[in-house]
Amino acid sequence: xxxxxxxxxxxxxxxxxxxxxxxxxxxxxxxxxxxxxxxxxxxxxxxxxxxxxxxxxxxxxxxxxxxxxxxxxxxxxxxxxxxxxxxxxxxxxxxxxxxxxxxxxxxxxxxxxxxxxxxxxxxxxxxxxxxxxxxxxxxxxxxxxx
Numbered sequence: 001x002x003x004x005x006x007x008x009x010x011x012x013x014x015x016x017x018x019x020x021x022x023x024x025x026x027x028x029x030x031x032x033x034x035x036x037x038x039x040x041x042x043x044x045x046x047x048x049x050x051x052x053x054x055x056x057x058x059x060x061x062x063x064x065x066x067x068x069x070x071x072x073x074x075x076x077x078x079x080x081x082x083x084x085x086x087x088x089x090x091x092x093x094x095x096x097x098x099x100x101x102x103x104x105x106x107x108x109x110x111x112x113x114x115x116x117x118x119x120x121x122x123x124x125x126x127x128x129x130x131x132x133x134x135x136x137x138x139x140x141x142x143x144x145x146x
Contacts, residue, residue, distance in 0.1 A: 003065075
């Protein structure tokens with residue numbers, strides 16, 4: 001029981017860190033940024049990556065290890081949709097991450113134009129983040145079980 005409580009706590013705290021980092025990226029993103037600002041974005045993005053790893057690790061542990069049986073989750077189409085959206089969010093985050101890593105080095109005062117596709121990618125991630133808690137709430141109420 002203590003393991004389940006600690007895993008759920010880790011899962012929630014990691015989700016908060018993940019959401020906070022995506023919101024920070026969205027708020028700090030501009031059409032033109034210096035390499036110093038891009039370096040800061042890369043740091044925030046690394047927090048996002050660490051939080052995502054912790055969310056996945058705790059989530060998989062809860063799904064297959066402690067708490068309700070794996071069948072409870074696996075037989076719920078809302079849960080599977082939630083997992084699919086989380087995977088999509090992870091895949092979408094690759095493009096901004098690669099951009100920030102590639103462009104963080106160099107003259108700190110040099111300005112770079114940020115592709116609008118990065119802005120839209122982060123906005124889509126935020127939309128997904130808004131959808132996942134709704135699905136989790138529906139699932140917790142037993143909706144979606146096959």
